[in-house]
Amino acid sequence: MTTKSMLAAVDDDAAPLTHHQLRELYTLMAAVRHLDTSAVAWQRQGIIPGYAPELGQEAAQVGSGYAVDRTRDFVFPTYREMGVARAMGLDMVGYMSTHKATWHGGMYNPLESRFAPIQAVVAGSVLHAVGWAHGQTLAGHAAGEIGVAMTYFGDGASSQGDVHEAMNFAAVMKAPVVFFIQNNGWAISVPTERQVAGGSVAARAAGYGIPSLQVDGNDVVAVFEATRSAFAHCRAGNGPVVIEAMTYRRGPHSTADDPGRYRTLDEERLDAGDDPLERFKQRLLTEGVADEAFFAEAQRLAEAEEEAVREGIAELGPRPGAEMFSMVFQEPTPALQSQATSWREESEHV
Amino acid sequence: MTTKSMLAAVDDDAAPLTHHQLRELYTLMAAVRHLDTSAVAWQRQGIIPGYAPELGQEAAQVGSGYAVDRTRDFVFPTYREMGVARAMGLDMVGYMSTHKATWHGGMYNPLESRFAPIQAVVAGSVLHAVGWAHGQTLAGHAAGEIGVAMTYFGDGASSQGDVHEAMNFAAVMKAPVVFFIQNNGWAISVPTERQVAGGSVAARAAGYGIPSLQVDGNDVVAVFEATRSAFAHCRAGNGPVVIEAMTYRRGPHSTADDPGRYRTLDEERLDAGDDPLERFKQRLLTEGVADEAFFAEAQRLAEAEEEAVREGIAELGPRPGAEMFSMVFQEPTPALQSQATSWREESEHV
Amino acid sequence: MSETITAAPGIETAAAGVRQMSMQQALNRALDEILAENPKTVIFGEDCGRLGGVFRITDGLQAKHGEDRVFDTPLAESGILGMSVGLAMAGFHPIPEVQFDGFAYPAINQIVCQIARMNYRSRGTLPMPITLRVPSFGGIRAPEHHGESLESLFAHVPGLKVVSPSTPHDAYHLLKYAATRPDPVIFMEPKSRYWQKGPVDLTNALPSTTTHDGDPSNGGSLTGARVAREGRHLTLVAWGAMVARCLQVAELAAEDGIDVEVLDLRWLKPIDAEALATSVGKTRRAVVVHEAPLTSGLGAEVAQLITQSCFATLKAPVERVTGFDVPYPSGDLEDEYIPNIDRILFGIQRVLEYRRG
Amino acid sequence: MSETITAAPGIETAAAGVRQMSMQQALNRALDEILAENPKTVIFGEDCGRLGGVFRITDGLQAKHGEDRVFDTPLAESGILGMSVGLAMAGFHPIPEVQFDGFAYPAINQIVCQIARMNYRSRGTLPMPITLRVPSFGGIRAPEHHGESLESLFAHVPGLKVVSPSTPHDAYHLLKYAATRPDPVIFMEPKSRYWQKGPVDLTNALPSTTTHDGDPSNGGSLTGARVAREGRHLTLVAWGAMVARCLQVAELAAEDGIDVEVLDLRWLKPIDAEALATSVGKTRRAVVVHEAPLTSGLGAEVAQLITQSCFATLKAPVERVTGFDVPYPSGDLEDEYIPNIDRILFGIQRVLEYRRG
C-alpha cells in the first residue's frame, strides 16, 4: 500500500528494524493498548470525566512516534495521540491530566517533550507545524540536519480550511513538515466517504506538488518506515510530505459518544480489519522475533505502568485557582492582578 | 491547452459558435476594454475614487459570462469581474457605482441580474456558490435542468481555506458549481509561483475527484467552450467542475497600486502574451467573420456606451444617509431606529 | 421589541398545553415543527443528521424529514456558514449548527462579513433568514474551547440579532420565533441547561400564570426581556445559564430580607433597554452577571444602558459579576471561573453597601 | 501599567532628537530598528516584502534585511497567524501583518484560540511574542471591509494586549515597545493618520515639554494612557484617529469657554483605569468617542470603568459618540458614519446640560 516513489530523498538504505526494535515497538503498543482501554474504564469509574480512546490506532501512532528524533524534531498532536505521546516517552500522568480536567493542554512540558500541548481545535495545530518547520529553515541548519515538524490530524480535520492553507504554505516555502493523517474512517458519526471528497487525503498532496504516502496504518512497521522516509526527505531540505495512515477508530469517538447510533457492530467488525496489536504479535511469533514469555512480560509491564499512571492521576489535585491568572501572560497586567485579588478574597476568603 | 477528458457530460455536440455569436463576443470584449480603460481615466480625473482594472482578462471574463443561462444560473463575482457583468447584461451604472463609493455591493439588483453583489473579501463568495448550487439540487430540478452556480476567484484567492472547504463540500454533495479561476499571474505584488504551490489551481481539483479544465484564458472562444462544457456537466447532475483560465493582469492591481515596485515593463511585455482583444480581432479578420467596418462600429458602440455609463455615474449622488439604517435588517429594531433618529437630528438637523 | 409584560401576580392556574420538558426536548420539538411548517427550512452541521447532534438537539429529525432537510456536512465551520449564505440566497431558511461555541471562531469571517451584511450589501434583495444554533457557555467540564461565551462579539456585529433562552419554554418559543424571522439570528443555547426540565406551554408563548424558575408563566413578550422574579431592592440582570443561578441567589438573599428582581435579558441584540430602565428604575440598584470575561463583555453594555437611563436615581454604580479575563479553564477550575453564588452575593453586597464619597 | 504622567506645563523646549515624520515613516523606522536589534524578529504577510506593504509600512525592509527576515506569504490570513504561532514556538518574534482590519476575521480562530492561549495552555513554556499589525479604522473611502474597528473584539479576548497609537511619536515608541514584549500584542494602526506628519523624539519615549496634538511632549508612560490635552470641564476619551478629531473639538469648545481634556487611551487592553479615574475625577464629565459600532463597543467598557470609579462625583452619565450599529458604509456615507465634530459637540452638550430627574 505504501508508495514511496514520489519521495526525493527516500531513506531506503536505512537499516531494517532490529529484533530489539521490533520488540520495543510491540512493548510500546501493548502499553498504549492497555493504558487506553484502562482510561475508558477510569472514566466509567469516575476517575476521569472523559476520554477519547485511540483503540485500533496503536500501530499508526506508535509507528510514527517512534520515528521522531527528539533531539531536533517536534510533534503537533490533536487530542487523540496518546500513543504518539507514549512512544515519544512523555510523562503519561502529565499527558493524561488533560482528561482528568486538570489543565487543558496537559501538565507535561511541551518544550522538553518535543510534543506540543494537546489541541482540542480540530486542525488547529497544522499551521503551527508549518511555522515551526519554517523556523528550522530560517535557523539555517544544514540540509540533513534540519529539525522536522510532524502534525497529526484526522480525516475529519482534513476538511478544515487551515489544512489547505498549511499544505500550500509548506509547499511554497519548502518547509520540513510531515502531515500525518490518521484516516480512521470516522469523524464522530460522519464516515470518510461523506467527509473526504475524492476518497483520500493523500491524493490531495499532488495538487500542491507534495509527495505523499498512503500507508496501511494498522501495520506498525510500514508506518514506521513511511515516517522514517518522510523525515529523511524533509531533513534533507526537500520540503513537506503527506502521510495518510489508513486505520480504524474501533472505539467510540469519546466516552460521551454512542456509536450504536451511526454504525452497527457488524459494520464495525467488517470495516475494522485486523487488530493491529494482534496482527503484529502474530508476525513477531511467525518470524521468531518474540515468544509468549515476551508477550506476557509486555502485558505485565503495561499493567504496572497503567497502575502507576492511574495512581499519579488520582493524586493529581486540582491546580490552584491562582494559576488561572498567573498563566495568562508572561508579563501580568495590573487589571488582571486586581481580578486575581478579588477572586482570592471572594472565593478563597483570604 | 483545454483538456476536457475528465468531464462526464461534455457538451461536445454543442454547435460551434455562429459568426453572429463570434461578433457578439468581440463587441462585448471591445465594450469591456473601453469601459475598463476609461474607468482608470475616470479615477485619474476624480470621477471615481478607485478602480480595479481587468485589462487583459477580457477573454476570460466575456467568454465565461457569455455561457451563463440567465434564466437559471447564478454568478458569484469577486471585485474584478466587470467583464462578466457586462457580458451578462448588467446595468453598468449600477455595477460601476461600487467604484464611485456609492454602495459597497453595487446598485444593481443581484436577483434580477443573476449576479451576486460585488465581493471585496477574496474567496468570500466561493462557499456561497456551493450553498446556492446545493439549493438547486435540493429544489429537485431534473438532471439537465439544474441551475448552475459559477464562482469567480483569483490565483491569490485560491490560497484561502474557504476555497478548499468549498471544493470539498461541492464534491461531497455533488453540487452544480463551476469554480472559475482567473489565474492572472499576480495577487497584488505576489506572483503565482510564490502563491500557488504545485503551479496550478486546476491540478488541485483531482484531489477532490473534481474534473478540471485548464484553458487559455486569452482565447475567448476556448474559454466560452470550456465554460459551456462545464455547465453541461453540472447541469446534468454530475457535480462540480474547476476551470482555470490562464491569463495576465496587464494593469496595476488597482488604481492605488504601483506595479513598478514588483515587476518591470519588460517582464510585463514578456509574460502578458498576446492581447486577447487584438488576437481575437486578427482571428475574426483571418476567418472572414468580420471586417474593419465592424471593428470600427464596435469601437463606436463602446465609446457611446462608456459615455452613457460615465454620465450615469456622474449623476449618481450619494445615497441618503438614512439607508445606512434602513438596509441593515428586513425587520428593523427599535434600538437601531433610535440611532437613525439621533443621526437625523444631529447630522441632518431635522 | 422593547415592551416587557410583567406577570399578573396571584393567578396560579396550570395552562392546558403545559408539559414538563427538558430544554433539549423543547428545542428538538421546535425544530421538528419548524421543518414541518416551512418546507424551505434546512438543518445541517457536523453530526446533526444520523447522530442527531452531540447534544441530540436534532435527534430523529433526519429520519423523519429526510436527508435533504437534515444533513451532515464535512467538518468545516466556515464551510457550513458560507454554505448557509448561498442557501439563503437561493430562498432557503437554513438552521445551521456549530457543534460548540468555540468552533464558531473558524466561521467568524462568514458570519461577520457575509451573513450579517448580505442584506445590507444587496440593499435588501438578499435577506439572510439564517438561525445559527450555538451550544454555548460553560459548566459541563468539557475540553478546551467547549465553554465559550461569544455574546459580546456577536452583539457588536451590525446586522446580527442574538438571543439566548434560559428555560425550556423560552427555548421552544424563541427558537420558533427566530427561525421564522427574515434576519439572521444567533441562537445561543446554554448547554449546561439542556437536561433540566421545566414547564413548556406549547400553545401559548406568553402564559399568564405566575410561579418561579423555568416557568412559562413569568411572561414577557417574545422579543424583549423577561422578569424571571420580581423584587424591590436590586435587579440582577442575566441570560442563559446564569438566570437559574441568579434565581438561587435571589432566594438566598430573600432570607436576609433582600428582595431581588431577576431580569432574564433573553435578547442580547437588540437589548431590551426599556426593560432595564423599568426594572432598575424601580429597584435603583443593579448587578449584571455573565460567564464571559469581564473586559468588553456584554455586561459593560448592559451597565452603561442602565446608567444612561437611571443615572439620577441609581444608588450605586452597576456592578458586574462575570468570568475573569482569563481563558476558560479546565474542568477542575471551572467553578472558580464561572460566577458562583458567593461572588454574586458579594456583588449584591457591594451595591447595597455603596456610599457616595 | 496604569500611571499617567501629565506633562509639566510651561516648559517648551524642542528636544534634541526630535524630527518631523509621518506615522508611516515612524512605523517603518521602528520596524527597521527592531529587525536590526533582534535577529529573531521576522516580518511577513501579504505584499509585505517586495512591495513594502500596501501602505508602505515595511518599505525597503526586505531589501535591507533579506528575504528570510521580511517575506511575502500566500494570501491566507489564518495561514499567516497560524504560522506565527509555530514560529513563536520555535523561538522567533513574529511581526505579522494583516493587510486590512476586515481581513483579520479569517484569522480569528488562530488569534483567539491559539495566539491568545498558547502561553496559558502550555503553562508559560510557550510564550507568544507576536505583534500583529492591523491597519485599522475607517476614513479613507476604501472598499468594503477596509474600514473596520475590531478593538472591542480583541479587548474581550483573554491573553491579548491591544494598543493603538494616535501620533507618529507614539507609533514609533509603542511599536518598539510592543515588539519586544513576550506577550501577544494587537497593534492597531489608524490608517487615516499614516500620512500626517508630527514630531517624533527618537531618543526619548517620554519627553517632558508640552504642546498639543502630535507632539511627543504631552507624555505619559508608554504602558498607560496619555493626556493629549489638559482641560477642566469635561474629558473626551478616544484612541486612534479619533484623538485628532477630539483635539479639534476641544479647540472649538474652548471658543465657547468649555475647557475639554482629551485622553488618548492608547492601550485598549489593559485599559488604564487609573488615568480615566484621575481625569474624570477632575472634570466630573466624560464623553467616549470611537468609530466602532455602539453596541458592545469598547466605549461601554470605558464608560463603565469611569462610572465605577467616579460615580459619586460624576455630574452626568458618560456619553458615547460612536459609529452606528450598521455595517461600515461605502465612501459616500463614511462621513455620516464616523463620529464627526458636530456629533461630538452634541455629546458634550448633552453631558453639560444633563440635569438629574
Ligand SMILES: Cc1ncc(C[n+]2csc(CCOP(=O)(O)OP(=O)(O)O)c2C)c(N)n1
Ligand atoms: C474546529 C473544530 N470543529 C469541531 C470540533 C468538534 N469535534 C471534535 S472531534 C471531531 C471529529 C474529528 O474527526 P477526525 O478529524 O477524523 O479525528 P478523529 O476524532 O477521528 O480522531 C469534531 C467534529 C472541533 N474539536 N474543532
Ligand SMILES: Cc1ncc(C[n+]2csc(CCOP(=O)(O)OP(=O)(O)O)c2C)c(N)n1
Ligand atoms: C481575505 C482577504 N484578504 C486580503 C485581501 C486584500 N486583497 C485584495 S485583492 C488581493 C489580491 C488578490 O489576488 P487574486 O486572488 O489573484 O485576484 P486578482 O486581484 O489577481 O484579480 C488582496 C491580497 C482581501 N480583499 N481579502
Ligand SMILES: [Mg+2]
Ligand atoms: Mg477520524
Ligand SMILES: [Mg+2]
Ligand atoms: Mg490574480
